[in-house]
Amino acid sequence: xxxxxxxxxxxxNDFMPGGxxxxxxxxxxxxxxxxxxxxxxxxENWIIILVGDWHPKDSxxxxxxxxxxxxxxxxxxxHPDLKILPNAIIIYKGLDPNEDGxxxxxxxxxxxxxxxxxxxxxxxEEVFVCGVATEICVKVTALDAVKNGYKxxxxxxACRALTPESGEKAVKEMKEVGVVITTTDDIIKREEK
Numbered sequence: 001x002x003x004x005x006x007x008x009x010x011x012x013n014d015f016m017p018g019g020x021x022x023x024x025x026x027x028x029x030x031x032x033x034x035x036x037x038x039x040x041x042x043x044e045n046w047i048i049i050l051v052g053d054w055h056p057k058d059s060x061x062x063x064x065x066x067x068x069x070x071x072x073x074x075x076x077x078x079h080p081d082l083k084i085l086p087n088a089i090i091i092y093k094g095l096d097p098n099e100d101g102x103x104x105x106x107x108x109x110x111x112x113x114x115x116x117x118x119x120x121x122x123x124x125e126e127v128f129v130c131g132v133a134t135e136i137c138v139k140v141t142a143l144d145a146v147k148n149g150y151k152x153x154x155x156x157x158a159c160r161a162l163t164p165e166s167g168e169k170a171v172k173e174m175k176e177v178g179v180v181i182t183t184t185d186d187i188i189k190r191e192e193k
Contacts, residue, residue, distance in 0.1 A: 002045065002125045002126055003045050003046075003047075003122055003123045003124045003125060003126075004045060004046050004047075004124060004125070004126045004127070004128065005046070005047045005048075005049055005119055005122070005124045005126070005127045005128065006036055006037065006040050006046060006047070006048050006049065006128050006130070007049045007051060007104050007115075007127055007128065007129045007130070007131075007141060007145075008033055008037075008048070008049065008050045008051065008082070008130055008131050009051050009104055009129060009130065009131030009132065009137045009138050009141055010051065010052060010053060010069075010131050010132050010133070010137050011026075011029060011030060011033065011050070011052075011078055011079050011082045011131050011132065012052045012053060012069055012075065012076055012077060012078055012079065013074055013075050013076070013077055013078075013079060014053075014068040014069045014075035014076065015068070015069075015132050015133070016079050019068070019075060020066055020067060020068040020069075020075050021065060021066050021068040021069075023132040023133045023160050023161070023162055024160065024162070025160055026132045026133075026160050027079065027081070028160065029130065029131060029132060029158045029159060029160055030079060030081050030082055032130070032155070032157050032158040032183075032184045033082065033083075033130055033131070033155075033158045033184075034081075034082065034083045035184055035188075036128075036130070036155065036158065036184045036187070036188070037083045037085065037088075038083070039188050039191075041085055041087075043191070047089060047122050047124065048085060048087070048088045048089070049088065049089045049090075049091055049104070049115065049118075050078060050082070050084060050088050050089070050090050050091070051090075051091040051092075051093060051104040051107055051115070051131070051137075051141075052069065052076060052077075052078060052090075052091075052092060052093070053068065053069035053076060053092075053093060053094045053101060053137075054069060054071045054076055054092035054093065054094055054095055055068070055069050055070055055071060055076075055094045055095070055097075055101070056070070056071060056095070056097045057070055057071075058097050059094065059097045060097060060098055060099075061094060061097075061099070061100050061101070064100070069094070071092075071095075089109060089118060090109065090110065091104060091107035091108065091109055091115050091118075092107055092108060092109075093106055093107035093108070093137075095108065102136055102137050102140040102141075103137070103140045103141050103143075103144040104129075104137070104141040104144075105141060105144040105145060105148060106144075116148055119150065124150065125150065125151060126150065126151045126152075126153065127145045127150045127151070127152050127153070128153045128154075128155055128187060129141050129142050129145065129152065129153070129154055129155070129159075130154070130155040130158035130159055130184075131158070131159060132159065132160050132161075133160065133161055133162050133167075134154075134159045134160060134161035134162075134166075134167040134170050134171070135161050135162060135163075135166040135167055135169065135170035136162070138154065138159050138170070139170040139173065139174055142154055142174050142179045143173075143174065143177060143179075146177050146178055146179060151180070152174075152178070152179045152180065153179070153180045153181075153182050153187065154171070154174060154179055154180070154181050154182070155182060155183060155184050155187065156171070156181055156182065156183055157183040157184055157185070158183075158184055
C-alpha cells in the first residue's frame with residue numbers, strides 16, 4: 001500500500017474573499033477539500049497536511065504583495081469552515097523575512113521539522129496538492145514535490161487561481177514536468193477500487 005499525503009495549501013482568511021489578498025472564489029475550494037479530508041481520515045495510509053503562510057511583519061515578501069498572513073493575526077488563520085482534524089499536520093511557511101515561502105515543502109511544523117522530512121518520515125510516495133492560488137503556492141509546491149521525487153497530483157476542482165489565464169498557464173507548466181491533473185472525485189473513486 002502506497003503512503004499518500006493530502007497537502008492543503010493556504011486556505012487562510014487573507015486569501016479568501018474579503019481578505020487582504022483575496023483569490024477570486026477562493027472559498028469555493030473548501031467544500032471539495034473538506035470532502036477529501038472526510039474521505040482521507042478513515043484511510044490509514046493517508047496523512048493530512050494543512051499549510052499556511054505565516055509571515056513576519058517586516059517580510060521582504062511585502063515589497064511584491066500587499067501585507068497578508070502576518071503571524072498571529074486573524075488573516076493568517078485557516079478559514080473557519082475548513083475541517084481541521086486533530087491528527088492533521090500543520091505547516092507554516094514564509095517565516096523567514098528574506099524569503100517568499102511559496103512552497104509548502106519549505107514549510108516547518110511546530111516541532112521544527114520541514115515538510116519534506118515529515119513526508120519521508122511517513123514514507124509518503126504520492127502527494128495530492130490543492131488550495132490557493134493555483135499559479136503561485138499550489139504550483140510551486142507541486143513543482144518542488146516532483147523535484148523531491150514524489151508522484152504529484154493536483155486536485156483541480158479544489159484549487160482556485162488569481163486569474164483564469166495564469167491558472168491555465170500554471171496547469172500547463174505542471175503537466176510538462178509530470179504532475180497529474182485530476183479531481184477529488186476521481187481520486188476517491190480510484191482509491192475505493
